[in-house]
Amino acid sequence: MVDGYDVQAIEAKWQQRWRDTGAYDVDNDDPRPPYYVLSMYPYPSGQAHMGHVRNYTFGDLIVRYRTMNGYAVLSPIGFDSFGLPAENAAIRTGEHPRTYTDARIEQLSSSLQRIGAVYDWRRQITSHDPSYIRWSQWIFKRFLEAGLAYRAMAPVNWCPGCQTVLANEQVLADGTCERSGDLVDKRDLEQWFFKITDYADQLLDDIDTVDWPERVKTIQRNWIGRSEGAEFEMAVVDADGNPHPEGHAFGVYTTRPDTSFGMTFAVLAPEHALVAQITSPERRADVDAFVDRVRKEAEFDRLSTEGPAHKRGIFTGAYALNPFTQKPVPIYLADYVLTTYGTGAIMAVPGQDQRDWDFATSYDLSIIRTVQPPDDFDGEAYTGDGRAINSEWLDGKEKAEAIAAAIAWLEAQGIGAGKVNFRLRDWLLSRQRFWGCPIPVVYCDGCGIVAVPDEDLPVLAPDDVEFLPTGESPLKFHEGFLRAECPTCHGPATRETDTMDTFVDSSWYFLRFTDPWNDEAPFGLDAVARWLPVDQYIGGVEHAILHLMYARFFTKALADLGHAPKELREPFQQLFTQGTVRLGGSRMSKSKGNLVAPEVILDREGADALRLAHLFVSPPNDDIDWEAVTIEGSSRFLARVWRLARGEIGTSTDREPMPADTAIEQATHHLIARITDEYERWHYNTAVAGCMEFVNDLYRYAQSDEGARTATIDEAIDTLLQVMAPMVPHITAELWEARHGDSVHTQTWPVADPAKLVVATATMVVQVNGKVRDRIEVDAGIDEAEATRLALASEKVAGQLDGAEPRKVIARPPKLVNIVV
C-alpha cells in the first residue's frame, strides 16, 4: 500500500456505493438527452476473463464519460444464458442447466462489478427467464404469421453413434462428432428457418449507413455475396436437337450472359430435381451410382476439394438447347455445381470460367473463346474484360455492353431476364437441444402446424427431465411435454421439441433493455424510439457475421411488422470491435490452459490499475498480447497521482502568478482539450499518455525551487481527476471526495478556456533542404517575413548555407521555415 492508498478498501467502497445508490439507473422519461451504450450480450461463463475486462472497460469508460457530458446514459446488462455448455454440464453431472447457469450469472455479475463497470441493474434480463422466453416465442409467432418463419427439409449433421443431429459447432474439422468420434453425415430433416434472404438487399445496402469498422462491413458484404447476372431457360433435347418428349426445361443462372455463345455443355447439381427424368436409359446406372456417392459425402468434403483432378462429374445422356446458337450441348452432373445457389444448374463456358475449363479438359469437352484476351495472355480461362468474339451479333461489344445486350435479347425472346443472386442463405434456427427457447408450435394430424396461442405463452420446458449421454434432447422423451392439445380442433397434437438457436435471443435483447418491465409487448414503440439505435455498441469482431447480421434482420423485420418504429432500419449506429487478448502469441483460452485470471490482478493491483493497463497498452481495436500489458507501470502511475493529489509532492504557496504558473494553467487547459478529443476518437492509449505527461509536468513544477502556486496546482489536480474519472473511476472518486466532499462522477465535463489554449511563444524549426538545422524560440504570432528573417539570421543556418544564395524559402510560422538552396 502506498501512503494510505488502500486499493481494495477504496474500490469496494465505491462499487458498493454506485450499486446501492443506483448511480447509473436511468428512467425512460429522463429529461437529459439519451445515449445508449451497450456491450455485446455476454454468455455467462463464470468469472470474467481478460477479454471481458477489455470489453467492459471500454464500455464503462464511455458510460461515465457521456454521463459527465450531461447525457442520460442507458447502460444495461444481461446474460445470453441459453446454450450448449450448461447442457453438456447437465449430461456430465446431472445438475440442471438452470442452477448451473444461475450460479455463473452470479459470478460474472460480481466480476463485472469488481472491474468497476456500472449498470442500471434494474433492467437486467436473461434469455432463460420465462418472461424473456415468452416474448422470444411471441416474436417467432409474428414472423411465422408474416411468412418470415417457415419449415422445410434441410440437410443436417447426423451422428450415427449418438443417433442425433448435431450443431455445426459440434462437428470437428475432420468431419467427426466431437463426442463419439463417429463420422458425421448429412441427412435431410424438417427444420425451421427464418427468411433472412427476404432482407438480403436491405442488409447489404444499409451497411453503408452505419458507422462501423470497414473490416466488419466488408465481412458482412462478403457474407451476403450479392451477384448480378441473368437467369434463362434451356430446353432439354436429344443429340440432334429434338425436344424431350415430356418437354422438360431448366433454368440456369450466370453472371456472364455475354459469353453464352461459348457454352459447350451444361451442368446440373447432382441433387437437381430433373436428374431422374432426363437421364437416358443407357446412362442411368452410372448416373445413379454417381448421385448416390455425392449425396453420402459430408458437405465439407465436397466443398473442400480443389483443382481439376477433383472436379468429378458424369454425362446424363441428355442435351440442352443453347438458345443463343440453337445447338444442343451435353448435360453433365458435377459436384462443383451446388443445388443451393442460383437454379442449381449452370451453362458451362470453359473459355471464360476456370472451373468449367477444368471440367472440360478432364472430360474432353470443347472450348470456345468468346472474349478476346489481351495479346500477352497465356492463362487458361480468360475472365477479364475484352471484346466479344465468336458471338455473332455480340461480336465487338465490350463486356458491360455485351451483358446488357444479351439480357435484352433474353427478355425479348421471353426466355430469361436479368437476375440478382445472393450467397446468403436462410437462417436455420432449429436446434435439437433442451437448454434453449422452445419453438411454440404443435403438430396436429388434422390441422398440421399450429402455433401455440399468445395467451398460452411461454411454452416452458419441464424440469423433471433426464439428461441422456446420447446427446438427444430429453424433451423428446417427456410425455407430459410432448402430448398437447391442438388449439384449433382440440384434438391430440404433438409438441415441437426443437428449441431456437441462441442467436435468436441475442437478436432482440437490445430492444428489450429499453422496456424490460413491459407486460403487454416485448417492448413499447416509444421506449425503442427513445433509445434506439444504440449509440455505441462494443464487442468482439468474432460476432461480425452471425450476431450482427441476425440482429439487423430482426430489427428490420420487427419494424416492418409494426412492432418497432418504422424508421428504425439499423440497431447499432456505431460499432466498436475491440481486439482479442492473447498470451505468448496464442489466444487465451481455457482449453489451452493459458488463462491469466483477472481476479488475481484485481486482488493484487486493483481494478483501476487493470483498466488503465488495458487502456494504455495499445489502440483498442488492436489485438494485444498479455505479455505487453504493463500492470506495474499502471500501478506506479496511479500511486504518483495519489501522492500528488494528497499534496505530498513538493511545496505550494499563495502568490501572484509567475510564468511557470501560467505555463501550468495553459497545460491544464490543453489537457482538457486533448483528452476530450482523444475520448471522442477512441484514442485511449494516447489519452493515458497525455495524463502521464501532465503528471510528469506537475511533479517537476511542484518540486521546482519556487514550488507551486496553490490555486494553480489545485486547478491542475482537480482537472486531472475529472478527465481521468472515466478511466480509473475508484481512485479519482476517492481523491475527489477527500478534496471536495462530493463525487467526481457527478461533475460536469470540464471545458477548456480558449484564452488559455493560446500560447505566447513557440519553438520554430529551421530546415535547410528539408533537414533540421536549428530551433529558435519565437513569438507565436510572428508573420512569414519575420520568421524568414529570423531563420536566415541563424548562425547554424549560415554555416549550412556556406555562402550559397537561398533559392526559395518556405515559411510556416510559427512552427517551421524551410530554406532551399
Added chain:
RNA sequence: GCCCGGGUGGCGGAAUGGCAGACGCGGGGGAUUCAAAAUCCCCUGUCCGAGAGGGCGUGCGGGUUCGAGUCCCGCCCCGGGCACCA
C-alpha cells in the same frame, strides 16, 4: 484467386504532408538509505567521432512535393474475411 486491415527502437506503441520514436516497459547512471525495497532525478534508434558535431534510419523499388512514416504507382511479407456461389 478476390476483398479488407497492417509492417516504425530490445518490447507495447506516438506522430492534420512540417522536429520520426511522445508515453510506458525493459536497460544504464545518480540521489536517498547502514543496506535494500519503495521513491525522486537524468540518460537510452543506429553508425562514425574524445567532443562539438555529422551520416543513416518508419518492409522493398520508383514517383509527386520546398518537405513523405503519412499521398500516388509497382512489389514483398504478416493478420483477417470469402472462396467450385456460376
